[in-house]
Amino acid sequence: MILKEVCAKCSCTKFTSSFYKNIQVLPKLSVRFHSTQRLEEAYKRVKAKCQSKKLPKDVNPCAxxxxxxxxxxxxxxxxxxxxxxxxxxxxxxxxxxxxxxRQTLIEQYKYPKEIANLEYKPGFAVRGLHYDIEKGVLIKLDSFLQIQFGSVYRGLKPLSNEEVLKLYKNRIIPIAYVEGNRDSSDSQSKMVQLADLFLCQKWVLFVM
Known part of the structure; x- marks a missing residue:
């Protein structure tokens, strides 16, 4: 039975000393650290166990x-x-x-011949990035359409976090802005994704 007593100073109710004596001190939780060696040993044990299993004779292990x-x-x-x-x-x-x-832009679309001096920059544009047609920036979004700071470029110039927030007002981009609003007459999206490995070279030329 838990007994209570009234404090003489402030008349508040408090537990008696017998209550605290019955409280058991919980043991400290032990933290297990898994080193590379221990993980490798565990992997070898599981692998050896799997290899010890005998397959039927009519099963091709390479199939x-x-x-x-x-x-x-x-x-x-x-x-x-x-x-x-x-x-x-x-x-x-x-x-x-x-x-x-680059040659097509110059000969067919009459772009200035000076762009022939623009050299290809490998690794600048990679598959999965988005290009904002309206704002003219190359940007990386995660699976939740959240802007990855440090990955936003206008041309070859990276934009600071402050410039990005000033441009988009928020770090999360609405899905209607990325994919278009199907319920609206203006259903065209404002972004294009570099979903093809053969598009990366064209977008490097475009942003330059």
Whole structure:
């Protein structure tokens, strides 16, 4: 039974000393640190256990197993991904695409011949970035459409965090701005994503 007593000074209720004697002190929690060596040893133990299992004689360990049943007799056409799967491209292809795009701008679209002096900058634009058509900036967004500070460029000039917040008013971009508002007459998005590896060279030329 928990007894209470009244404090003589302020008339507040407080627990008696017998209550505190019954409180058990919890033991300190031990923290386990997993070193690289311990993780490697655990991996080897699990690997050895898996390798000790005997497979049936009719199972090919090098075969490909599907999660769902598939009748290959019903498949008429087999398709394979070509770019960067069957065909592996050299870095020189990036320079070729850039130079051809630059030449097209000069000869077909009558851009100033001075842009022929603009050299390709490999690694500047990578797949997954977004280009804001309205504001003219190259930007990186995460899966929650949140701006990644330090990744916003206007041309080849990086924008500071203050400039980015002044430009967008918020770090999170509305999905309607990125993908377009389907419920509105103005459904066109304000951003274009570099979803193709062959677009990166063109966008390097564009932002320069």
């Amino acid at each position: 490909v197993f599907a999660c769902n049943e598939l009748d290959l007799k019903e498949v008429n056409v087999y398709g394979f991904d070509y770019d960067y799967t069957l065909a592996c491209y050299k870095p020189s292809l990036d320079y070729l695409l850039y130079n051809l795009g």
